[in-house]
Amino acid sequence: MHIRIGTRSSRLALWQAEYIQQLLEGGGVTSELVLIETKGDQILDRSLSKIGSKGIFTQELEDQLRSGQIDIAVHSAKDLQSSLPPDLGIIAFTEREQVNDVLVSRDKSLSLTSGHPFVIGTSSTRRVAMLKHYCPHIKVVDMRGNLQTRLRKLDEGHCDALLLAYAGVHRMQYDDLIAEFLPVEDFTPAVGQGSVAIEVADTLSLDKLETVRKLTNHQPTEACLKAERAFLRRLEGGCSIPVFALATGTDDAITLTGGLINLDGNDLLRETFSGPPAQAEHLGNELAEAILARGGDVILQAIRAVL
């Protein structure tokens, strides 16, 4: 069996695709990478929340899945839309990397808890709102681009530090720039952070689908991501909405914590639910209903009116 793997060509995307390639190789399946440029890779001068983020990093990959030019598409699970078109589906989530956000800087003495003011570059509405909430002494500047671009901007003095997912920083081997690990209890990550997802079209042969899934899917991670993604779907949150959620689990129970924060950071809602992995999606819906009932619906309306 030979699998054609579609991927974006950023260094992080290539790491992810090569990781999938290795997992397939471990099961004796050969593969090749097909590099695909997306709209999100081309537009670098506008913030993601202004472009309207729906599918901007995935559309071109999905077109090639449908036409059969590629068998699978590899994405950061975090970058996937919460609901996919009916002819596409996720068949695997890889074992999760540590999920924390980290503070990255040339100055390793920087800390968010010190109360000392400095400037952080980020374009994530979740991170901006959380910084306003937990660290009002921090100034935020908008910063887009892949990891290498952001590090260059850091070195050019646009900011003192970046707030990034540990997973990406580690995969790009920038661990020595980590000044601080942020606790997930406060800086709860984005849905899907740290896992790699495999997307296919319904035209893929069952043989290929089952083989790829068997070699790459990590069941405990899959249950956790199902819970988180059900939560995101119910809130109809794309990656530009400041929604956060993290499920952790054992074989018999998963715990899902998540919520929503307004753009000013003064209104943060968070709830926790636990249940059996078989009811992962139910947990996600339960969490969403609780957050909406506590005023999340009003916060979402206000966010949508601005973004």
Ligand SMILES: NCc1[nH]cc(CCC(=O)O)c1CC(=O)O
């Ligand atoms: N939104 C961009 C993105 N998509 C996935 C990662 C990091 C790796 C991951 O969480 O899978 C990043 C960068 C970041 O948020 O720091």
